[in-house]
Amino acid sequence: MSSSIKQPNVITCKAAVAWGAGEALVMQEVEVSPPHPQEIRIKVVTTSLCRSDLSALDSHAIFPRIFGHEASGIVESIGEGVTEFQEGDHVLTVFTGECKTCRQCMSGKSNMCQVLGLERRGVMHSDQGTRFSINGKPVYHYCAVSSFSEYTVVHTGCAVKVSSAAPLEKICLLSCGLAAGLGAAWNVADISKGSTVVIFGLGTVGLSVAQGARIRGASQIIGVDTNPEKCDKAKDFGITEFINPNDCNEPIQQVSFT
DSSP, rough: OOOOSOOOEEEEOOOOOOOOTTOEEEEEEEEEEOOTTTTTEEEEEOOOOOHHHOOOOOOOOOEEEEEEOEEEEEEEOOOTTTOSTTTTOOOEEESSSSOOSSSHHTTTTTOOOOSSSOOSSSSTTTOOSSEETTTEEBBBBBBTTTOOEEEEEEEGGEEEOOTTOOOHHHOOOHHHHHHHHHHIIIIIIOOTTTTTTEEEEOOOHHHHHHHHHHTTTOOOEEEOHHHHHHHHHHHTTOEOOOOOOGOOOGGGGGGEEE
16 A cells, blocks of 8 residues: 655755865755655755864865754655654754663763764764765765755754744854853853953854853953954953954063053
8 A cells, every 4th residue: 555645755956065185165966865764854044164064074084075063944854753843844953962762861961872972974873874975876974964955864863943933044053162162161160250251262162252251240351362353243242352462562461451
C-alpha cells in the first residue's frame, strides 16, 4: 500500500563550497538530500560567520565541505519519526545538540551530549553519511550544520524552535563568541558591581565581555585595541574608555584617565 504522505525530494540550491585548505569558497549548485529519520531540512535565512569556520577552512580537514554552524531558518520538510517540528516552523541551529536520552543529557549536562556532541568528521551523527552532493559525489558537513547553503539538513536535537514573530535576521546565534565572552565575565572573572574591568582586544569575544561586565554593573570598562575604528561601536556595547596602545608613550598598565 502506498503512503499518502508526501515524501520530500532532493533539492538543488546554491552553497558556498570549500574545495581545499585556505582556498576561496565557491558559490555553486549542490544537491541536498531529503531528511533522514529524526532529521529536518531547513531553508536557511541567516547564517553567522565564526572564527571557527575560518580556522577549519585553513586546516587539512576533509574536502569538499560546506562550512557554517550557526543559522536561523524555516523548516522545509521533516524526516520519519519527527514529532517536535513541522513544516513552516522557525528554528535556530545548534552545533552541540541534545539527544535527551544519554547519561549526560539526563543529568542536565546536555552541553556534553554523548550522541549529538560536536561533530568534526564532516558527517551526520546518525549514519556518518552526508546530505550534500555534487554530481553524485559527497560534499561534507561542518559540525553537522553546514549553514553556508540555501538549504541544509540537521538532526532534530540540533535545532530549537523559536517564535515566528521573532525576525530571523536578528536572532541568528553568535554562540561561540558570545558564550566565550559572557562566560569569561560571569563565570571566570565573576565581575561584581562597581568593578573596573580592562578588556584587551575588541572583537566579538571582547565585546561580549563588555556586555557581560555592563550587565554585572561594572562602573568602569576599559577597552584596549589598536584599531581606532572600533571605539564608537565598543561604547555601544558598554566600553566607557578606549585606549589605543599605539597612542601611548608609557606601558598600558600606567595609563591614567583625567
